[in-house]
Amino acid sequence: MIAQMAQAGRAAQRILARMDDPAKARALHAAAAALREDEATILAANALDVAAGEARGLTGAMLDRLRLDSSRLTGIADAVDAVAELPDPVGQIIDSTTRPNGMKLQRIRIPVGLIGIIYESRPNVTADAAVLCVRSGNAALLRGGSEAVHSNRAIHAALVRGLAAAGVPKAAVQLLPDQDRALVGAMLAAAGEVDMIVPRGGKSLVARVQADARVPVLAHLDGICHSYVHSSADPDMAVELAHNAKLRRTGICGAMETLLLDAAFPASHRVVADLLDAGCELRGDARAQALDPRILPASAEDWDTEYLDAILSVAVVDGLDEALEHIARHSSGHTDAIVSDDDAVRERFLAEVDSAIVMANASSQFADGGEFGLGAEIGIATGRLHARGPVALEGLTTYKWQVRGSGQARP
Amino acid sequence: MIAQMAQAGRAAQRILARMDDPAKARALHAAAAALREDEATILAANALDVAAGEARGLTGAMLDRLRLDSSRLTGIADAVDAVAELPDPVGQIIDSTTRPNGMKLQRIRIPVGLIGIIYESRPNVTADAAVLCVRSGNAALLRGGSEAVHSNRAIHAALVRGLAAAGVPKAAVQLLPDQDRALVGAMLAAAGEVDMIVPRGGKSLVARVQADARVPVLAHLDGICHSYVHSSADPDMAVELAHNAKLRRTGICGAMETLLLDAAFPASHRVVADLLDAGCELRGDARAQALDPRILPASAEDWDTEYLDAILSVAVVDGLDEALEHIARHSSGHTDAIVSDDDAVRERFLAEVDSAIVMANASSQFADGGEFGLGAEIGIATGRLHARGPVALEGLTTYKWQVRGSGQARP
Numbered sequence: 001m002i003a004q005m006a007q008a009g010r011a012a013q014r015i016l017a018r019m020d021d022p023a024k025a026r027a028l029h030a031a032a033a034a035l036r037e038d039e040a041t042i043l044a045a046n047a048l049d050v051a052a053g054e055a056r057g058l059t060g061a062m063l064d065r066l067r068l069d070s071s072r073l074t075g076i077a078d079a080v081d082a083v084a085e086l087p088d089p090v091g092q093i094i095d096s097t098t099r100p101n102g103m104k105l106q107r108i109r110i111p112v113g114l115i116g117i118i119y120e121s122r123p124n125v126t127a128d129a130a131v132l133c134v135r136s137g138n139a140a141l142l143r144g145g146s147e148a149v150h151s152n153r154a155i156h157a158a159l160v161r162g163l164a165a166a167g168v169p170k171a172a173v174q175l176l177p178d179q180d181r182a183l184v185g186a187m188l189a190a191a192g193e194v195d196m197i198v199p200r201g202g203k204s205l206v207a208r209v210q211a212d213a214r215v216p217v218l219a220h221l222d223g224i225c226h227s228y229v230h231s232s233a234d235p236d237m238a239v240e241l242a243h244n245a246k247l248r249r250t251g252i253c254g255a256m257e258t259l260l261l262d263a264a265f266p267a268s269h270r271v272v273a274d275l276l277d278a279g280c281e282l283r284g285d286a287r288a289q290a291l292d293p294r295i296l297p298a299s300a301e302d303w304d305t306e307y308l309d310a311i312l313s314v315a316v317v318d319g320l321d322e323a324l325e326h327i328a329r330h331s332s333g334h335t336d337a338i339v340s341d342d343d344a345v346r347e348r349f350l351a352e353v354d355s356a357i358v359m360a361n362a363s364s365q366f367a368d369g370g371e372f373g374l375g376a377e378i379g380i381a382t383g384r385l386h387a388r389g390p391v392a393l394e395g396l397t398t399y400k401w402q403v404r405g406s407g408q409a410r411p
Numbered sequence: 412m413i414a415q416m417a418q419a420g421r422a423a424q425r426i427l428a429r430m431d432d433p434a435k436a437r438a439l440h441a442a443a444a445a446l447r448e449d450e451a452t453i454l455a456a457n458a459l460d461v462a463a464g465e466a467r468g469l470t471g472a473m474l475d476r477l478r479l480d481s482s483r484l485t486g487i488a489d490a491v492d493a494v495a496e497l498p499d500p501v502g503q504i505i506d507s508t509t510r511p512n513g514m515k516l517q518r519i520r521i522p523v524g525l526i527g528i529i530y531e532s533r534p535n536v537t538a539d540a541a542v543l544c545v546r547s548g549n550a551a552l553l554r555g556g557s558e559a560v561h562s563n564r565a566i567h568a569a570l571v572r573g574l575a576a577a578g579v580p581k582a583a584v585q586l587l588p589d590q591d592r593a594l595v596g597a598m599l600a601a602a603g604e605v606d607m608i609v610p611r612g613g614k615s616l617v618a619r620v621q622a623d624a625r626v627p628v629l630a631h632l633d634g635i636c637h638s639y640v641h642s643s644a645d646p647d648m649a650v651e652l653a654h655n656a657k658l659r660r661t662g663i664c665g666a667m668e669t670l671l672l673d674a675a676f677p678a679s680h681r682v683v684a685d686l687l688d689a690g691c692e693l694r695g696d697a698r699a700q701a702l703d704p705r706i707l708p709a710s711a712e713d714w715d716t717e718y719l720d721a722i723l724s725v726a727v728v729d730g731l732d733e734a735l736e737h738i739a740r741h742s743s744g745h746t747d748a749i750v751s752d753d754d755a756v757r758e759r760f761l762a763e764v765d766s767a768i769v770m771a772n773a774s775s776q777f778a779d780g781g782e783f784g785l786g787a788e789i790g791i792a793t794g795r796l797h798a799r800g801p802v803a804l805e806g807l808t809t810y811k812w813q814v815r816g817s818g819q820a821r822p
Contacts, residue, residue: 103773112795195795216796237818244820350813362816384523384606385627385797389812401800402761405773407648409655
């Protein structure tokens with residue numbers, strides 16, 4: 001079944017790849033309009049999912065992620081319109097050269113092909129992921145969470161109707177049937193048929209996909225983000241950035257999970273007191289504990305833990321090298337930041353920390369495609385190849401070489 | 412053992428990543444000098460391999476690939492010097508933007524990390540692959556063929572001595588011990604420790620690596636390259652390019668394996684006669700066979716066969732669409748070319764054929780990093796992600812985001 005869906009998706013993608021920028025933009029606007037037209041149908045389908053979730057005893061947070069209302073659905077449709085307005089990466093020329101024999105070479109961006117998206121309860125992903133794929137000329141195979149099955153089907157039906165009215169083949173966006181769990185495994189194994197898998201959801205989903213996939217996976221597993229406060233840091237800035245990086249939202253992958261305070265930084269007690277006063281639990285090494293009696297002892301596991309909560313591990317380090325060493329050992333390669341007024345120290349940190357995103361004098365909570373000006377994101381990747389950090393339309397493209405000659409034979 | 416070697420390699424890579432362009436260039440020149448100094452040792456080691464190969468009954472072609480002499484070794488050392496002179500991709504700024512809040516964002520190229528190279532009998536790969544990795548700031552784990560074990564050890568020892576004299580840690584280039592075959596499997600499974608695998612060798616090696624690897628693989632399996640001669644093609648150019656694409660060297664991956672002749676092209680008989688006269692075996696469909704009585708019938712498998720020999724499959728097609736359809740079905744995604752005097756037809760071909768390299772009015776035998784002006788190549792990739800076509804230094808890099816702020820907290 002995956003082979004058939006993949007074949008249909010690939011055939012649809014070849015047609016999509018030939019559509020120009022305005023045609024794809026029109027199709028996405030039509031999809032947004034169809035979502036708005038189908039509001040009653042989509043909300044009714046969502047009510048079935050919410051009722052089933054309540055009956056199954058889903059937590060309040062899970063039900064909240066699942067629930068749609070008129071305002072949330074408008075937000076989903078508006079996001080589709082916004083993606084339609086983003087610049088089309090397909091056809092962009094990466095570089096061009098002319099060889100001494102007169103051959104002209106260009107590398108141009110093309111769609112990746114057929115992209116599988118595996119996601120959990122939020123039904124908005126059905127629209128978000130599908131339209132990012134279509135905008136960049138890719139076909140999508142969607143596999144949503146079983147809790148949102150009715151919502152996903154209704155959103156998918158609206159999207160496909162809108163896209164098809166504007167000339168996008170229906171198989172450009174396919175929703176896997178919910179019943180057959182083996183299909184996920186088949187999709188993960190479909191090397192050569194599916195070109196890339198993007199898991200969107202919690203750590204257990206991502207870990208399972210990474211373990212089982214034979215297809216390239218674009219994802220991050222953990223966001224164990226560090227902030228290092230150098231001795232030269234402006235104390236007010238250090239307090240504000242530590243507070244923001246940890247507490248603005250504790251549940252996002254760019255939230256700080258470990259604070260490294262330089263032993264020579266004179267205002268460390270202010271940074272930790274601010275966090276403690278705001279209700280954050282701090283777990284420190286012995287030197288950090290000496291800063292404030294409210295700091296609990298950290299265990300060895302704390303340095304490798306993504307809390308996603310108002311909990312923070314804190315260590316005191318002796319200088320930049322020790323901070324770099326701690327980060328090299330414990331970072332998940334997502335986002336690591338420094339606060340420093342010393343230009344040379346900042347630049348060494350930015351050069352030597354090997355994470356997808358490295359920041360100086362800014363909150364790690366900026367690690368987001370929208371904040372980076374990408375307009376949207378399919379996810380944040382911590383793998384080393386293809387695309388890293390916030391991945392938007394460009395990360396859903398690859399390139400090919402075009403060679404224009406005038407009869408050159410190779411000597 | 413792989414875990415220990417990978418750990419040592421990663422530690423060495425972190426040091427290498429901090430070396431600047433001139434330091435890496437100096438180290439490669441030192442490695443080239445060491446290869447020249449060790450000529451007697453390396454040729455003596457190679458003589459052991461050649462004698463063992465003769466005793467084991469290796470074919471003449473295999474012995475030729477294995478054999479080194481003073482001139483070949485000089486060529487290897489010269490190639491190392493040439494890579495030293497290539498521009499360093501590390502630190503190049505891919506793009507930069509300033510956000511409305513004043514944060515400056517840049518994407519800069521960084522090394523991929525630790526790269527595993529698995530190769531067959533040619534001992535020159537030990538030097539070629541290692542220095543491309545080092546030039547781009549990567550550490551290398553080399554696994555050569557057992558036929559070349561003494562040669563590889565001697566070349567590796569010279570390389571490492573030269574590199575180390577210029578400050579590159581010895582573990583930046585490690586040669587896997589030859590005895591333990593399980594190490595290859597362990598390297599292929601070492602996701603998170605080895606960042607990328609490049610197999611260099613025949614199809615069975617590449618297929619095995621692709622099937623077993625849990626680490627991203629940069630490779631091509633087949634080069635089933637097509638040339639399509641459109642009705643508008645200049646007859647002389649068509650004859651010359653078909654001849655060159657097939658016969659200049661039949662054993663390289665960019666050699667044409669299938670010729671598509673448009674039914675409306677008036678000089679098809681000249682193209683096939685030229686190839687037949689030159690001793691090429693042609694296997695055609697019924698319409699192609701009608702062009703010349705010497706053309707043998709093609710079987711269904713011929714359209715999916717990489718001959719790497721003076722054999723060519725030939726089909727007659729009705730127009731561009733049928734040519735595109737044939738290529739979409741049978742191309743291995745390596746290099747496909749058109750010969751045409753019609754600009755619109757050429758541009759449609761270049762846009763719609765989805766291979767790593769698409770060419771108009773040039774021989775597919777140009778599919779090569781040196782011919783593309785890249786100075787060298789680690790290989791040609793037909794996968795869809797990361798790097799495609801000829802892969803040189805840039806393909807051995809990835810990027811990270813650097814964010815420079817002035818105290819921005821996220822609202």
